[in-house]
Amino acid sequence: NHPHVAIVGATGAVxxxxxxxxxxxxxxxxxxKLLASARSAGKKMTFRGEEITVExxxxxxxxxxxxxxxxxxxxxxxxxxxxxxxxxxxxxxNSSAFRMDADVPLVVPExxxxxxxxxxxxxxxxxxxxxxxxxxxxxxLHAAFGLRSIIASTYQAVSGSGAQGIVELEEQMKAIASDQxxxxxxxxxxxxxxxxxxxxxxxxxxxxxEELKMLNEGRKIMDLPELRVSCTCVRVPVYRxxxxxxxxxxxxxxxxAAARAAYEGRPGVNVVDDPSAKLFPVPLDTTGKDDCxxxxxxxxxxxxxxxxxWVVGDQVRKGAALNAVQIAEIL
Ligand code: A2P
Numbered sequence: 001n002h003p004h005v006a007i008v009g010a011t012g013a014v015x016x017x018x019x020x021x022x023x024x025x026x027x028x029x030x031x032x033k034l035l036a037s038a039r040s041a042g043k044k045m046t047f048r049g050e051e052i053t054v055e056x057x058x059x060x061x062x063x064x065x066x067x068x069x070x071x072x073x074x075x076x077x078x079x080x081x082x083x084x085x086x087x088x089x090x091x092x093x094n095s096s097a098f099r100m101d102a103d104v105p106l107v108v109p110e111x112x113x114x115x116x117x118x119x120x121x122x123x124x125x126x127x128x129x130x131x132x133x134x135x136x137x138x139x140x141l142h143a144a145f146g147l148r149s150i151i152a153s154t155y156q157a158v159s160g161s162g163a164q165g166i167v168e169l170e171e172q173m174k175a176i177a178s179d180q181x182x183x184x185x186x187x188x189x190x191x192x193x194x195x196x197x198x199x200x201x202x203x204x205x206x207x208x209x210e211e212l213k214m215l216n217e218g219r220k221i222m223d224l225p226e227l228r229v230s231c232t233c234v235r236v237p238v239y240r241x242x243x244x245x246x247x248x249x250x251x252x253x254x255x256x257a258a259a260r261a262a263y264e265g266r267p268g269v270n271v272v273d274d275p276s277a278k279l280f281p282v283p284l285d286t287t288g289k290d291d292c293x294x295x296x297x298x299x300x301x302x303x304x305x306x307x308x309x310w311v312v313g314d315q316v317r318k319g320a321a322l323n324a325v326q327i328a329e330i331l
Contacts, residue, residue: 002030005328006065006089008057008080009072010034010045013163014094017321018069023048025325035061036072062087067328070094071320085122090331092124092324096209099125099217106220108132109326110268111139116330124327127221128213129319130154130233134244135221136269136292136318137311142222144262145305146251149228152214155236155243156199157283160315161186169237191237199233208233241283242315249306259297259307268318273297281312289314290322 005022009015015036022029032047034054041056055061057076062068062084070077070084071094078097085091098104098121105115106125116124127135138147158165164186172192175182189196200210215229263271272281273295281293292313300306313319 002028003066003331004031004033004064005029006033006035006062006068006084008035008061008068008070008076008084010054011036011040011043012071013159013166013316014071014320016045017316018071018324019045019047021317021321021325025329027325027328031064033061033065059083062089065089067092067331069324069328071324081123082121090119090122090124092126092327094126094320094324096128096213097125098123099127099213100220101125106217107327107330108135108139108221108323109330110266111135112221112223113330116327126320126324126327127217128210129160129315130156130210130242130244131214131217131221132319132323133242133292133311133313133315134214134246135218136313137244137246137294137309138248139222140262140266140269141248141250141254141259141307142224144258145254147222147224147227147248148251148305149249150214150218150231151247152229152231153245154199154231154233155195155238155245155283156233157238157240157242157315158191158235159240160199160235160242160319166239169239187235191235193237195237196235197232199235207231238283240287240314240316241285241312242319243281243283243310243312245308245310247300247303247306247308249300249303252305254299254305254307256297256299256307259309263294268292269294271295271297280310283312286312286314288317290318292318 035057043054044051068084068089074095074097077095103120158169210233211231214231280295296310
């Protein structure tokens with residue numbers, strides 16, 4: 001008997017992609033329920049050639065649901081996630097609401113699939129998008145050399161802010177092209193033709209919440225409680241796919257050829273790294289694709305046992321929807 005699956009936030013940027021991933025991967029399900037706010041109730045969406053009517057999310061939505069994929073923001077997850085779990089569904093939550101809960105596993109299927117088995121609250125958390133993409137590049141190197149610390153700068157696409165991030169970039173570009181005034185709404189500064197060194201809210205130590213996710217979630221997923229991470233997260237005027245520039249220090253001596261070889265046979269990540277042929281990954285290469293791409297691998301000139309690298313991945317897909325659907329596949 002195939003499971004009954006629900007998507008909470010089905011009309012959002014990640015929800016739509018979840019539907020697409022279930023379809024493209026031929027996910028074995030008996031029924032798909034699409035849930036969103038009252039605003040979207042009655043709207044029709046197509047799945048495997050059939051129309052499904054979006055329903056309003058309520059506490060009674062989960063009676064016959066086996067797997068509930070949540071992507072409607074942290075507030076909705078906190079309010080409705082426990083109801084879904086109490087009704088017997090396994091919740092796979094894309095928000096940050098439960099990620100650091102000791103009783104909630106935080107899973108990247110290529111890295112720590114076994115963690116998904118132990119879920120006392122009936123909830124499994126999907127990690128932060130930038131963290132997933134960075135760790136897809138770092139996990140094979142950890143296996144080869146033993147990861148000790150990460151220094152990273154991110155180049156994050158506007159679709160990471162949901163559908164409204166895309167609208168804001170589009171509107172600003174149009175306004176600028178036609179000499180019209182505009183006021184930034186969701187970003188603190190103009191995002192068109194600019195970059196903004198703030199993603200998520202600032203905390204007391206000067207880092208943003210997004211920057212601390214890489215530290216805290218990275219430690220939990222990799223099971224490396226001593227891992228040191230310092231990160232600067234930057235929003236860039238790219239529609240889709242995040243890029244991350246990483247300096248990683250290791251326990252053991254590193255070697256570029258061995259680093260490239262560490263990715264061989266690893267699912268979900270490929271090396272695109274041939275400087276002589278000007279080959280390196282860019283965000284447009286991974287948009288709409290499953291695999292993360294790694295390039296610019298070189299020995300760091302400052303630290304011992306350290307590598308510099310560049311990783312790019314579709315954050316709506318591997319960074320969110322695909323990772324959640326892969327977790328459902330483990331179940
Ligand atoms: P809706 O389209 O009805 O507002 P995004 O991340 O792209 O902004 O999408 C957010 C998703 O979360 C949308 O599917 C949105 O539905 C859904 N959502 C927002 N608020 C609620 C709510 N109060 N109840 C249920 N779903 C919600």
